[in-house]
Amino acid sequence: MIVLNFKLKFNPFTNQPLSNPNIFAGREQEIFYMIKSLFQTAKGNPKHVFVTGERGIGKSSYAKQIELIATGDRTLIDRIGIDTDRHVFEFISSKHTCTEGNSLEQIVNSLLETLKEKVSRIPKFNVKELDISFEINLGIIKAGINPKGQIEQVPSELINAFVSVLKQLSDKVMYVSEGLVLIIDELDKVVNTANFGSFFKALTERLIDKNVMNVSIVLVGINGTMQKLTEQHESVRRIFHEIEIPILNMEERKLIVTNALNEVKATVDIEVLNEIAHISGGFPAPIHLLGESIYDCDTDNHLDINDFRIGLDKVIRYIKKSELKDKLKGAGSGRYQQILRIMASYPQENVPLSHISQELGVDHPRQYSTNIRKLLDNDFIEKVELGIYKLKDKLLRTYILNVAMLEDDDEMGYDEDSDTNIIH
Ligand SMILES: Nc1ncnc2c1ncn2[C@@H]1O[C@H](COP(=O)(O)OP(=O)(O)O)[C@@H](O)[C@H]1O
Ligand SMILES: [Mg+2]
Numbered sequence: 001m002i003v004l005n006f007k008l009k010f011n012p013f014t015n016q017p018l019s020n021p022n023i024f025a026g027r028e029q030e031i032f033y034m035i036k037s038l039f040q041t042a043k044g045n046p047k048h049v050f051v052t053g054e055r056g057i058g059k060s061s062y063a064k065q066i067e068l069i070a071t072g073d074r075t076l077i078d079r080i081g082i083d084t085d086r087h088v089f090e091f092i093s094s095k096h097t098c099t100e101g102n103s104l105e106q107i108v109n110s111l112l113e114t115l116k117e118k119v120s121r122i123p124k125f126n127v128k129e130l131d132i133s134f135e136i137n138l139g140i141i142k143a144g145i146n147p148k149g150q151i152e153q154v155p156s157e158l159i160n161a162f163v164s165v166l167k168q169l170s171d172k173v174m175y176v177s178e179g180l181v182l183i184i185d186e187l188d189k190v191v192n193t194a195n196f197g198s199f200f201k202a203l204t205e206r207l208i209d210k211n212v213m214n215v216s217i218v219l220v221g222i223n224g225t226m227q228k229l230t231e232q233h234e235s236v237r238r239i240f241h242e243i244e245i246p247i248l249n250m251e252e253r254k255l256i257v258t259n260a261l262n263e264v265k266a267t268v269d270i271e272v273l274n275e276i277a278h279i280s281g282g283f284p285a286p287i288h289l290l291g292e293s294i295y296d297c298d299t300d301n302h303l304d305i306n307d308f309r310i311g312l313d314k315v316i317r318y319i320k321k322s323e324l325k326d327k328l329k330g331a332g333s334g335r336y337q338q339i340l341r342i343m344a345s346y347p348q349e350n351v352p353l354s355h356i357s358q359e360l361g362v363d364h365p366r367q368y369s370t371n372i373r374k375l376l377d378n379d380f381i382e383k384v385e386l387g388i389y390k391l392k393d394k395l396l397r398t399y400i401l402n403v404a405m406l407e408d409d410d411e412m413g414y415d416e417d418s419d420t421n422i423i424h
Contacts, residue, residue: 007299012260013292015285017060021075023259024065025284026252027058028080030243034066034218035082037241038089041216042178048204048217050226053245056285059220060097062245063183066218067093070181091216092118092173095183098190104199107190108162111182115169122176159199163206170212179214187221187229197232204239247282256287261303266295268303275308279394286395289315316399324399331380335360335371340380341408343391344400353387 018024037047053059065076070091077084094114096107170180187196200217207215219229219240229236248256254273261268272294280286294303294311316324331340342359343351353365353372360368365387372389375381380396381389391397 010264011292011295012263013288013295015288015292017064018058018284019064019068020263021065021068021073021079022263023256024061024076025255025259026248027062027065027245030062030245031065031069031076031080032082033241033243035069035077035084035089038066038070038091038181038216039084039087041181041214042087042089042091044213046204046207046213046216048200048240049219050229050240050242051218051220051245052223052226052242054283055222056283057245057247058284059222059245060185061284063095063185063218063220067095067181067183070216090177091179091181092177093181093183094118095185097185098187100189101193102190104194104196105158107184108158111184112162112165115180119169119173122173156202159202159206162203163210163212166207166215167210167212170214174214179216181216181218183218183220185220187219188225191221191225191228195232197229197236200229201233201235201239248280248284248287249282250277253277253280253282253284253287256284257291260288260291261295264295264301266298266301266303269305271305272303272308275305275312279312279398281392281394289320289395293319312398313402316395316403320395320399321403324396325404327393327396328400328404331375331378332371335368336375339368339371339375340391341400341405343381343389344397345405349390349394349397350384350388351390353389 012020012023034049037049040047051059051063068075069077070089071093072089092115094111096110096114098107166180173180190196200219204217207213217240219225223244226236226240226242229240254277257268257273257276276287276290276294279290290308290311293314294307297310297314298307328337328340331337338360339356342356346355356368357363357365362368365372372381376383376389379392382392384390391400
């Protein structure tokens with residue numbers, strides 16, 4: 001009999017950028033670098049950074065932790081053990097997350113709105129006095145793509161207006177804060193629609209011209225965005241120090257799980273930690289996904305291998321089913337599907353081409369080299385060494401093996417004990 005568990009409990013895992021510093025794992029070097037930059041900015045030597053990395057690697061979460069640190073939260077600093085020589089960070093932060101179609105003007109306005117809102121909450125301030133500085137109408141200034149589809153040069157009015165408001169703000173908040181941190185996340189969504197390279201070059205120079213030395217700009221975007229900015233203006237690389245968020249090592253992967261479970265006083269078997277760490281491939285998102293599902297299945301506050309199996313099964317059969325199905329379909333049809341299925345059902349993760357050739361019934365990998373190349377380009381597989389490849393997404397591998405291949409059989413209408421029921 002299935003015992004239903006209808007008890008409510010808080011689940012510490014999340015699919016959102018991580019705001020809880022107690023769960024945040026790894027990135028010590030990257031955090032320390034940013035703390036040094038903030039410290040320099042606070043002392044009047046402004047530093048700007050560009051946070052880069054693959055989609056889902058944890059860029060927004062890193063930026064969130066930086067924002068917390070900059071505005072005075074010491075949890076992560078103390079946990080990592082960074083000695084700030086009693087310096088207390090007291091920046092005022094503003095963040096804009098770009099969405100497709102955002103203009104430069106909208107981004108600037110959004111950053112200023114947030115700053116205005118935060119500054120107006122500081123008790124000593126006369127909000128009315130500040131409001132004047134926001135009278136500047138950015139509405140008339142347009143920067144974007146012209147009808148011919150060419151990138152327009154950034155109007156200096158926009159930069160002047162932006163800097164003028166930032167100057168007034170930073171002067172006004174000088175006695176209660178050290179400066180301003182401006183964060184622009186998902187810059188990749190908009191980078192092609194305006195000359196952001198020139199914009200940031202001009203903006204950072206203009207700030208210095210106007211003697212605004214306590215503003216730090218943090219840009220966030222997937223790999224390749226920095227390259228585009230540099231093409232737009234070569235000085236970008238000199239102005240923005242690039243911080244790449246790396247893959248998590250085994251210890252860091254496990255730490256996410258134990259940290260999260262610690263928040264709810266739950267424990268976990270080492271075996272489960274190893275499985276989650278392995279299947280994640282070093283990305284934090286699958287760790288949260290599995291953690292959430294496994295913790296949800298658990299009834300005794302201790303996650304064992306049985307909870308893991310049920311939780312993983314729920315992920316591939318329900319929670320992520322349609323996403324994994326679409327991803328698999330996106331690999332292409334025919335031989336692409338055959339190759340992925342052959343690779344998923346091989347007993348080891350590293351699959352020799354000789355095995356694929358044999359299963360496909362061809363003499364030489366040359367006969368399907370186009371398929372292999374495209375699967376490599378689209379990140380479905382990776383090369384381990386000469387003639388040996390593996391599937392990149394381990395969750396997809398589990399899905400192919402346990403769901404997709406069984407459904408193929410259903411769809412193809414094989415009957416249970418027919419001897420044609422062999423997967424090729
Ligand atoms: N250092 C970390 N420790 C624990 N969880 C993390 C960490 N970095 C990211 N995450 C989690 O991983 C997922 C993806 O992170 P996110 O910051 O949104 O990635 P990105 O912005 O690079 O696409 C989120 O669920 C987030 O909570
Ligand atoms: Mg992000």
